[in-house]
Amino acid sequence: MQENFSLKPYNTFGVDAKAKYFTEVQTIEELKNAISYSKEHSLSVLFLGGGSNILLTKDFDGLVIKLSLKGIEEKDLNENEVLVTAKAGENWHEFVMYSLQKNYGGLENLSLIPGNVGTSPMQNIGAYGTEIKDIFVSCMVLDLENLEIGTFSLEECHFGYRDSIFKQKGKGRYVILEVSFKLTKKDHLIKTEYGAIKAELENSGITHPTIQDVSKAVISIRQSKLPDPKETGNAGSFFKNPTIPLVQFEELKKKFENIPGYPNGDWVKVPAGWLIEQCGWKGKQLGNVASHRLQALVIVNATGNATGKEIFDFSTEIIHSVKEKFGIELEREVNIL
Ligand SMILES: Cc1cc2nc3c(=O)[nH]c(=O)nc-3n(C[C@H](O)[C@H](O)[C@H](O)COP(=O)(O)OP(=O)(O)OC[C@H]3O[C@@H](n4cnc5c(N)ncnc54)[C@H](O)[C@@H]3O)c2cc1C
Incomplete structure (x- = not known):
């Protein structure tokens, strides 16, 4: 069990958030022991795999359990x-x-x-x-x-x-x-x-x-x-591709004739990357955070010094501009903590 542990190497955004306690488990027995410990000490628990789909917006005031069961x-x-x-x-x-x-x-x-x-x-x-x-x-x-x-x-x-x-x-x-x-x-x-x-x-x-x-x-x-997380912190696609009703898509098509869509019955899946790009975000950097120059859907820790909060705020701005221009509410794919 380690205390005040930096999670920077354990999340692909490279965000320097700290865990109050951190442990790595290799067996089910070790996992059960760690969970029992958290219960005895009333600690909330966060399970971690490769840390490639998580955004740590603050320090974690509990026990992080890294799952390293192999075989x-x-x-x-x-x-x-x-x-x-x-x-x-x-x-x-x-x-x-x-x-x-x-x-x-x-x-x-x-x-x-x-x-x-x-x-x-x-x-x-x-x-x-x-x-x-x-x-x-x-x-x-x-x-x-x-x-x-x-x-x-x-x-x-x-x-x-x-x-x-x-x-x-x-x-x-x-x-x-x-x-x-x-x-x-x-x-x-x-x-x-x-x-x-x-x-x-x-x-x-x-x-x-x-x-x-x-x-x-x-x-x-x-x-x-895609940017390699070892070089530029990111978590792949930050948002899901939204699925909207066919009638809404047809309305949008009148205004944005190039809007791409993949119909499925009465619904249409629209590429989130395209929507974000149309709002002018592709390659745009604000402070330490940017939308990737080749794929607008990927948000990157451009300087390596971004906090989780900065990345979260950047994603909120993207959500607002897509909502304003297209009336579509983007949903984050990355798990926010
Ligand atoms: C460059 C890049 C490209 C990507 N491309 C894709 C892609 O093409 N398709 C795609 O689907 N995803 C993609 N992703 C997202 C990511 O790779 C996947 O979501 C992956 O499955 C996350 O695994 P992880 O072990 O890193 O999860 P973590 O980030 O460690 O955890 C994610 C969530 O799951 C929970 N968790 C972790 N392990 C367990 C467990 N064993 N039991 C219960 N809960 C658990 C965590 O608490 C957290 O909430 C990409 C990410 C990056 C960085």
């Missing part, structure tokens, strides 16, 4: 499928690389997403046409109400766009301990339709891509578009 297990399901289970503290991208090395398919489009395996169900992480719900089987959790271990199936997780039961009804109640995925051993489903994957593969002269080729293409696209 990967496999079980053959049939000739073509394998169940792979990874503990919460496994790094997500390393887990994707592990599966690709074994030639297991299903995770390749999710290459290079920062963070840990245990956090992946929280917001049903997704990229390039895949979400974890597409390969998710179940996750094992610790229920903080009674310290009992349970399991959530795919249906029970209520996955949605950047959403799950763990961000809704179950918020703050469960610690995810491990996650199981069903991956293919052969006859992989290759998904190249989304974003620039196809173009990237064509540029490399690849006409019949393998899952490894898709992963390489995704990595290359991400590296060219």
